Amino acid sequence: MKKLMLVGAAALVAGMAQAAYPERPVTIVVPFAAGGPTDKVARDLADVLRKGLSNQTVLIENVGGAGGTLGAGKVAKANPDGYTLLLHHIGMSTAPALYRNLPYKVLNDFEFLGMINDVPMTLIGRPTLPPNNFAELRKWIDANKGKINLANAGLGAASHLCGLLFQQAMGVDMTTVPYKGTAPAMTDLLGSQVDIMCDQTTNTSTQIEAGKVKAYAVTSATPLTTPALAKLPTLDSQGLKGFYVTIWHGLYAPKGTPKAALDTLNAALRQALKDPEFIRRQEALGAVVVTDNRVNPADHKKFVESEINKWGPAIKAAGQYAD
Ligand code: ASP
Numbered sequence: 009m010k011k012l013m014l015v016g017a018a019a020l021v022a023g024m025a026q027a028a029y030p031e032r033p034v035t036i037v038v039p040f041a042a043g044g045p046t047d048k049v050a051r052d053l054a055d056v057l058r059k060g061l062s063n064q065t066v067l068i069e070n071v072g073g074a075g076g077t078l079g080a081g082k083v084a085k086a087n088p089d090g091y092t093l094l095l096h097h098i099g100m101s102t103a104p105a106l107y108r109n110l111p112y113k114v115l116n117d118f119e120f121l122g123m124i125n126d127v128p129m130t131l132i133g134r135p136t137l138p139p140n141n142f143a144e145l146r147k148w149i150d151a152n153k154g155k156i157n158l159a160n161a162g163l164g165a166a167s168h169l170c171g172l173l174f175q176q177a178m179g180v181d182m183t184t185v186p187y188k189g190t191a192p193a194m195t196d197l198l199g200s201q202v203d204i205m206c207d208q209t210t211n212t213s214t215q216i217e218a219g220k221v222k223a224y225a226v227t228s229a230t231p232l233t234t235p236a237l238a239k240l241p242t243l244d245s246q247g248l249k250g251f252y253v254t255i256w257h258g259l260y261a262p263k264g265t266p267k268a269a270l271d272t273l274n275a276a277l278r279q280a281l282k283d284p285e286f287i288r289r290q291e292a293l294g295a296v297v298v299t300d301n302r303v304n305p306a307d308h309k310k311f312v313e314s315e316i317n318k319w320g321p322a323i324k325a326a327g328q329y330a331d
Contacts, residue, residue: 047189
């Protein structure tokens with residue numbers, strides 16, 4: 009009897025080990041507040057990713073704070089079973105230069121699942137900000153040195169990086185106001201509690217199109233074709249030569265996630281990136297869905313490594329650190 013029970017238990021364990029992945033909902037951790045640009049990418053992706061995950065629900069968990077490092081740290085330490093993922097942006101490559109005690113190692117503690125999109129940024133101002141174009145903004149910044157508030161999503165966020173480069177390019181120090189994401193930052197900008205912000209088009213295009221914020225420039229090399237943003241000049245064409253910032257988003261799992269789950273997730277991601285509705289929604293917000301080799305896990309990892317090497321020196325030159 010005892011022997012029979014043991015055989016039964018072993019068979020059960022073997023059956024569980026072979027259970028098809030996924031057999032329950034998968035959670036994507038977004039390391040910023042709900043309603044912001046990273047969150048929007050995640051929610052749009054979740055809608056289509058499930059098709060390649062046996063139609064399992066894909067849930068979003070927002071863990072904002074500390075420029076995205078709290079959420080990323082949570083996933084680095086999560087059970088590597090394929091049920092907890094991270095969707096993060098360029099912050100994966102800026103945090104190592106900014107945080108002396110980063111609680112994870114970007115290149116060692118994650119499985120790279122593939123990149124999702126590239127998104128330019130926009131320089132915008134509160135609706136009550138006097139300048140109506142970039143030339144006027146330059147004069148206003150000169151006249152208001154020491155009094156300007158710049159909203160961002162914390163050290164290491166895309167808005168932080170763009171704002172940092174902008175201050176360096178203008179030779180002006182601004183008072184940065186950190187939020188858990190640029191959704192709450194946008195709320196304060198709309199209420200004129202902060203002056204300016206540089207943020208992904210996926211968060212700003214709707215407000216720009218509705219005329220609810222002052223829009224000054226895009227950080228792409230050439231003007232965008234998205235109707236809402238087509239009239240916006242580049243920073244490069246307005247005197248800030250070479251000022252290009254493109255934010256990218258990628259998908260990650262904790263290190264040690266089983267290969268079968270990683271393969272399923274990568275296949276689901278590839279399928280999602282070809283979904284016409286996903287592509288249309290992203291393009292309408294100024295984002296470009298990745299079609300190149302960065303959707304391969306190995307190339308995704310190489311790209312993030314090259315971005316760490318690209319941004320690290322510029323950030324260290326600014327002398328900004330968090331513990
Ligand atoms: N756009 C934000 C950033 O500056 C993050 C977010 O709220 O999605 O990184």
